[in-house]
Amino acid sequence: MKINIKKILYILTLFLITVNSVAQKTVRYDLHIRDTLVTFSGKGKRAIAVNGQIPMPTLTFTEGDVAEIHVYNHLKEGTSLHWHGLYLPNPEDGVPYLTQMPIAPETEHVYRFPIVQSGTHWYHSHSGMQEQIGMYGSLILKKRADDPTFRTGIDDIPQIPIILSEWTDYNPKNVHRMLHNASDWFAIKKGTTQSYAEAIRDGHFKTKLTNEWKRMLAMDVSDVYYDAFLLNGKKESQLSQFKKGDKVRLRIANGGASSYFWLQYAGGKITVVA
Ligand SMILES: [Cu+2]
Structure with missing residues (x-):
């Protein structure tokens, strides 16, 4: 058999081009989960902080990236993370005893999945009632700049992730x-x-x-009393970096366990873009 060097080189080049064009950028986050104390209501209560904060850090990816999230569980109980509304391989879905075993205390677990969509999402613990005491965070999936649906004036303006939540002093x-x-x-x-x-x-x-x-309570929606309502983990937050006339895109997720939120803007109408 005659080996055609030219043909081999041609195939090799074609192969390299293909590999390169689908090469994905891996975006890594490291999340350290620890017990903490909070005073949202004035009283000291147990909560869970990730990288020392509530909510959990905002995770930002661009469609086409590979997400690589390293989770370090420093709690005395198992944990897990669920990526709300994301299309991903089932073993990465973060549901203990269904798609994975709980992440045991003092162990590390890596979630790795391709980002195949864009949009405003959030992520949270899927173990016990950990979501209610701090384990929720914004998950921002940006559009690629070459996306045919990329909207100038919407997809390229300053963006502020906002995660709404509630706090109760009750366990x-x-x-x-x-x-x-x-x-x-x-x-x-x-x-x-x-x-x-x-x-x-x-x-x-x-x-x-x-x-x-029917044993139906008078208030069947938002029927839990909360001691505080939080926006990015705070009762109040100012965006002093913006001036009158600036356009800002708020990426809002409701991380509340049982509350519906009504949003208003004192400056007029808000335009819903997604
Ligand atoms: Cu969820």
């Missing part, structure tokens, strides 16, 4: 138990209890009876 396991018991305690705290007298006065005696029969 979240206790909140869970109270929801199962259909306790009125949160309604009492929020002043949203209903009485038969009020129902009759408003002509809703029948509705009240039906709801009692």
